Amino acid sequence: MSTETKTYKEEYAGYWKVLAGLLLLTALTFIQPHYFLENATFAVQMLIGTVKAWLILMYYMHLKGEKEIIMFTYFSLFIVLTFFVIVIGVDVANIQFADLNHITSGDAAAAASETHGAAHAEPAHH
Amino acid sequence: MSHEYVPEIAVDREGKEHAVQGWQDDLYGAKLGFWLFMFTEVLMFGAMFMALTYYYTLHHDDFLIASSSLNRVLGGTNTVILLFSALTMGLGLLKMKHGDVKGAKLMIWATIILATAFLVIKGFEWTAEYQHGIFLGLDALQAGNEHSKPFGQILFFGMYFTMTGIHGFHILLGIGIMFWLLMRINSGKVSPEHYILHFNIALYWDLVHLIWVFVFPYYYMIGAGLTGGAH
Numbered sequence: 001m002s003t004e005t006k007t008y009k010e011e012y013a014g015y016w017k018v019l020a021g022l023l024l025l026t027a028l029t030f031i032q033p034h035y036f037l038e039n040a041t042f043a044v045q046m047l048i049g050t051v052k053a054w055l056i057l058m059y060y061m062h063l064k065g066e067k068e069i070i071m072f073t074y075f076s077l078f079i080v081l082t083f084f085v086i087v088i089g090v091d092v093a094n095i096q097f098a099d100l101n102h103i104t105s106g107d108a109a110a111a112a113s114e115t116h117g118a119a120h121a122e123p124a125h126h
Numbered sequence: 127m128s129h130e131y132v133p134e135i136a137v138d139r140e141g142k143e144h145a146v147q148g149w150q151d152d153l154y155g156a157k158l159g160f161w162l163f164m165f166t167e168v169l170m171f172g173a174m175f176m177a178l179t180y181y182y183t184l185h186h187d188d189f190l191i192a193s194s195s196l197n198r199v200l201g202g203t204n205t206v207i208l209l210f211s212a213l214t215m216g217l218g219l220l221k222m223k224h225g226d227v228k229g230a231k232l233m234i235w236a237t238i239i240l241a242t243a244f245l246v247i248k249g250f251e252w253t254a255e256y257q258h259g260i261f262l263g264l265d266a267l268q269a270g271n272e273h274s275k276p277f278g279q280i281l282f283f284g285m286y287f288t289m290t291g292i293h294g295f296h297i298l299l300g301i302g303i304m305f306w307l308l309m310r311i312n313s314g315k316v317s318p319e320h321y322i323l324h325f326n327i328a329l330y331w332d333l334v335h336l337i338w339v340f341v342f343p344y345y346y347m348i349g350a351g352l353t354g355g356a357h
Binding site (some may be wrong): 008011012015016019022023029030032033034037038041042045046048049052056057061067072076083088094097105112 | 158161165169172176180182184198200206207209210212213214217220223274305329332333335339340342343344347348350351
């Protein structure tokens with residue numbers, strides 16, 4: 001009985017600790033675009049999201065110790081990412097609008113950076 | 127108890143009786159089956175995130191401008207609401223496993239209230255966007271008229287309404303199955319000895335939360351640096 005109570009208390013405390021971690025990471029999500037790595041916002045935001053997802057999966061979704069499901073997840077992820085990289089890679093290599101794309105066209109890239117500058121000067125609000 | 131397992135008996139051609147295998151307490155099987163279902167959900171949202179990433183590379187600046195116009199205060203509030211709802215759902219399951227049925231039901235009710243608050247806030251947000259002329263079907267999000275937004279922004283908002291809409295539908299479904307769970311608990315079909323359904327519904331709710339963990343930064347935060355502060 002005492003062991004069970006201890007386990008309950010430990011699990012209960014664990015839920016609150018994970019919540020604290022998630023709240024901290026959420027706060028970081030808000031702070032980051034204004035205070036650090038401003039030029040890599042997308043990558044940093046996705047990284048923070050991945051850490052949050054890992055906490056949720058391992059502790060809230062009880063995957064910690066579930067080796068088979070974790071391996072299945074990694075395998076699925078590998079298949080999907082491989083497919084994504086190959087399909088997108090072929091598509092980008094044969095893109096119809098290469099001259100309009102800011103990645104593949106130097107002119108479009110310059111125009112895009114001008115637009116970006118304008119966005120800083122006059123942000124869209126609603 | 128009303129749900130106590132009574133083995134079914136099958137009789138073979140020789141008249142011999144055999145107990146049919148029961149799966150009522152197969153926690154591992156139920157969990158694995160539910161994970162397979164959740165993988166289909168991940169595939170669906172994963173495909174949408176991939177499309178979003180592809181369009182983001184093509185219309186980088188339009189995406190940032192469109193993102194900067196979203197209301198991060200409401201989006202952030204919903205993020206925190208979902209965080210706490212995941213906690214209450216998890217604590218509910220913990221209480222159920224340890225015999226505190228009343229506490230478990232209270233936690234499920236708390237989750238339902240938080241989920242409803244999420245939908246109400248999302249409703250306010252969509253209403254404000256509609257009033258600003260940004261909604262599926264309105265001129266701003268249709269190509270080829272004087273009010274049209276740039277093509278990249280049309281794509282962004284199209285995917286924003288689609289993904290947050292589908293996510294909201296999942297929240298609504300979650301509220302429905304939580305009410306169903308409460309009914310099953312009240313009828314004694316879900317109990318501290320038989321909590322598989324509760325476990326899987328908690329998993330579902332965590333998945334809904336998990337999807338929002340990526341929806342929120344993808345839509346609300348990537349353009350946050352453009353405006354110099356949340357509004």
